[in-house]
Amino acid sequence: xxxxxxxxxxxxxxxxxMFLLIYKQNKIIKELxxxxxxxxxxxxxxxxxxxxxLQLHKNTQLSKIEQIANNNFDLQRMTLxxxxxxxxxxxxxxxxxxxxxxxx
Amino acid sequence: xxTHNNFVRSLFVIIIFSIIYGIIAFNLxxxxxxxxxxxxxxxxxxxxxxxxTFPQRGYIYDRNxxxxxxxxxxxxxxxxxKTLTQKDALLKFLxxxxxxxxxxxxxxxxxxxxxxxxNLSDQELECxxxxxxxxxxxxxxxxxxxxxxxxxxxxxxxxVDNHGQFGLEMLYNKTLQGTATTYKLKKDAKSHHFYFxxxxxxxxxxxxxxxxxxxxxxxxxxxxxxxxxxxxHGSVEGAALSMDPDTGEIIACVSYPTFNPNDTKKLNMExxxxxxxxxxxxxxSVIKVFAALAALxxxxxxxxxxxxxxxxxxxxIDHLRVRTVYxxxxxxxxEVMQYSNxxxxxxxxxxxxxxxxxxxxxxxxGSLTGVHFPGEQKGFVxxxxxxxxxxxxxxxxxxxxxxxxxxLARAFSLLINGGYLVTPKLIKNxxxxxxxxxxxxxxxxxxxxxxxxxxxxxGCGTKANVADYTTYGKTGTANLLIxxxxxxxxxxxxxxxxxxxxxxxxxxxxxxKDSKRxxxxxxxxxxxxxxxxxxxxxxxxxxx
Numbered sequence: 001x002x003x004x005x006x007x008x009x010x011x012x013x014x015x016x017x018m019f020l021l022i023y024k025q026n027k028i029i030k031e032l033x034x035x036x037x038x039x040x041x042x043x044x045x046x047x048x049x050x051x052x053x054l055q056l057h058k059n060t061q062l063s064k065i066e067q068i069a070n071n072n073f074d075l076q077r078m079t080l081x082x083x084x085x086x087x088x089x090x091x092x093x094x095x096x097x098x099x100x101x102x103x104x
Numbered sequence: 105x106x107t108h109n110n111f112v113r114s115l116f117v118i119i120i121f122s123i124i125y126g127i128i129a130f131n132l133x134x135x136x137x138x139x140x141x142x143x144x145x146x147x148x149x150x151x152x153x154x155x156x157t158f159p160q161r162g163y164i165y166d167r168n169x170x171x172x173x174x175x176x177x178x179x180x181x182x183x184x185x186k187t188l189t190q191k192d193a194l195l196k197f198l199x200x201x202x203x204x205x206x207x208x209x210x211x212x213x214x215x216x217x218x219x220x221x222x223n224l225s226d227q228e229l230e231c232x233x234x235x236x237x238x239x240x241x242x243x244x245x246x247x248x249x250x251x252x253x254x255x256x257x258x259x260x261x262x263x264v265d266n267h268g269q270f271g272l273e274m275l276y277n278k279t280l281q282g283t284a285t286t287y288k289l290k291k292d293a294k295s296h297h298f299y300f301x302x303x304x305x306x307x308x309x310x311x312x313x314x315x316x317x318x319x320x321x322x323x324x325x326x327x328x329x330x331x332x333x334x335x336x337h338g339s340v341e342g343a344a345l346s347m348d349p350d351t352g353e354i355i356a357c358v359s360y361p362t363f364n365p366n367d368t369k370k371l372n373m374e375x376x377x378x379x380x381x382x383x384x385x386x387x388x389s390v391i392k393v394f395a396a397l398a399a400l401x402x403x404x405x406x407x408x409x410x411x412x413x414x415x416x417x418x419x420x421i422d423h424l425r426v427r428t429v430y431x432x433x434x435x436x437x438x439e440v441m442q443y444s445n446x447x448x449x450x451x452x453x454x455x456x457x458x459x460x461x462x463x464x465x466x467x468x469x470g471s472l473t474g475v476h477f478p479g480e481q482k483g484f485v486x487x488x489x490x491x492x493x494x495x496x497x498x499x500x501x502x503x504x505x506x507x508x509x510x511x512l513a514r515a516f517s518l519l520i521n522g523g524y525l526v527t528p529k530l531i532k533n534x535x536x537x538x539x540x541x542x543x544x545x546x547x548x549x550x551x552x553x554x555x556x557x558x559x560x561x562x563g564c565g566t567k568a569n570v571a572d573y574t575t576y577g578k579t580g581t582a583n584l585l586i587x588x589x590x591x592x593x594x595x596x597x598x599x600x601x602x603x604x605x606x607x608x609x610x611x612x613x614x615x616x617k618d619s620k621r622x623x624x625x626x627x628x629x630x631x632x633x634x635x636x637x638x639x640x641x642x643x644x645x646x647x648x
Contacts, residue, residue: 047177080571083646
């Protein structure tokens with residue numbers, strides 16, 4: 001290989017390496033950008049979750065539920081007198097073991 | 105000649121260019137080497153920024169893992185006085201809708217930043233948005249929401265900067281808040297959001313959640329029942345507490361009057377007090393439980409000993425007047441408790457003497473319970489060195505001694521749990537139950553239980569009986585101290601008691617202050633106790 005050809009090869013390799021480096025850096029920045037976009041999206045969803053959780057707790061406050069129960073459904077608070085014991089008769093456990101039929 | 109001229113011209117050009125390049129080289133030397141640090145810092149400031157991120161404040165959960173304190177966003181409006189574009193319109197708007205901010209504006213005229221108002225209500229936020237003034241900016245800040253309003257006195261609230269102000273929010277502020285994490289970001293000079301790299305400079309502590317021993321739903325039910333009782337009797341104040349006598353865990357702790365922790369614009373400090381823990385009062389006849397405990401432990405009497413109560417409402421013992429509500433003749437000591445007879449009680453307790461003080465202090469009266477709640481009061485027990493001739497009889501039926509409901513619950517617990525004085529708990533964790541004891545003999549405790557049972561069957565506590573559950577208890581009707589004198593028409597009605605069945609045990613104590621007409625604790629606090637006990641049973645055992 002002549003000197004000129006060698007020089008040309010070295011220059012070509014260097015140019016390719018430079019392009020690969022630029023490509024790598026480009027890719028990293030692109031991925032980083034996407035990561036940050038996802039982080040922002042995640043934060044938005046977390047904020048939305050927080051808002052919904054707050055709405056849920058506001059709407060399930062006991063005082064509100066009691067109001068609806070009393071006014072809309074005419075429900076009354078249960079007392080211990082309203083609870084009655086019902087005895088459950090449990091059937092006796094069958095402890096008999098069936099004899100296996102003998103092969104004939 | 106021409107050659108000489110050419111040479112001079114060339115030399116001149118060379119010299120000029122050398123000077124120019126020399127200046128450039130000198131500048132390069134100044135910038136790159138001499139002022140290297142300055143320009144490096146300037147560049148770094150453009151490209152590197154430091155940010156701090158604060159963790160979200162930790163949630164508070166109740167014993168059933170229901171969230172009782174959560175985070176929400178609140179909004180603050182601010183202006184930048186030095187960069188206003190519509191000053192007149194802004195001032196007109198502030199004058200109409202935010203008068204306080206309008207008054208402050210003069211002082212902030214030369215400042216960079218001014219809050220109009222923090223913690224804006226929904227209406228105020230809508231008003232600002234509708235005004236469409238570009239000089240008003242909105243800032244999102246963190247604040248708290250409390251789904252169970254009745255827990256307000258226990259949990260406390262946070263201020264506009266989301267720091268705990270009182271209650272558990274204040275006590276555990278550091279745990280709930282965490283600390284900021286500092287990051288260094290590398291950005292280009294123009295971009296606002298995008299960064300090339302992120303480096304953590306200082307790791308902060310994560311905010312931690314805490315779990316309390318209280319039951320949010322039961323707390324709400326207790327609050328409702330207490331408020332109904334107070335409304336029914338035209339009372340001014342009341343409180344109730346439920347405790348597990350074996351572990352010391354406080355299950356419910358309610359006060360009236362109380363406040364809504366989600367609406368703190370007008371806060372009455374008296375309503376923010378957790379009355380079962382922070383209020384101490386003269387208990388009246390409930391203290392007879394512990395006076396009887398002292399008498400039985402010291403062996404100065406037995407349950408069956410006949411005591412002559414003289415069948416009168418008023419008598420003199422050692423020249424000192426003693427009065428009682430129900431006159432009784434010769435009755436057993438057990439019956440003295442049943443009928444809450446002061447004459448019989450004084451005759452027995454006089455035999456105990458100064459040991460009465462030792463018993464009262466041994467069961468925790470006059471000292472802090474160890475619950476570590478901000479504002480806890482330790483109450484008072486009159487020391488024997490300060491006793492007057494009246495002291496022994498006053499102490500026998502609940503005067504010259506002040507206690508809180510929590511102290512009463514703790515002391516009553518030892519009658520139920522085998523004589524152990526447990527440390528009450530508000531925070532649920534894995535730490536073992538702290539207790540001291542057994543402080544009294546088994547015989548004494550058995551006798552006390554028998555006495556308290558008979559009280560429920562035939563004494564003043566019959567209206568507190570809970571069907572199918574072993575119920576122990578004692579009523580107390582104490583005269584209120586008004587302007588330095590005891591008012592015989594105004595009372596504090598107390599009930600201390602416990603329910604027990606199989607493995608389920610609860611100590612419930614309550615008081616109601618004042619009523620429309622003078623009456624007794626058997627008519628007010630005893631039925632209140634029964635309702636609270638039945639609610640506890642329904643909620644904790646049946647509705648599970």
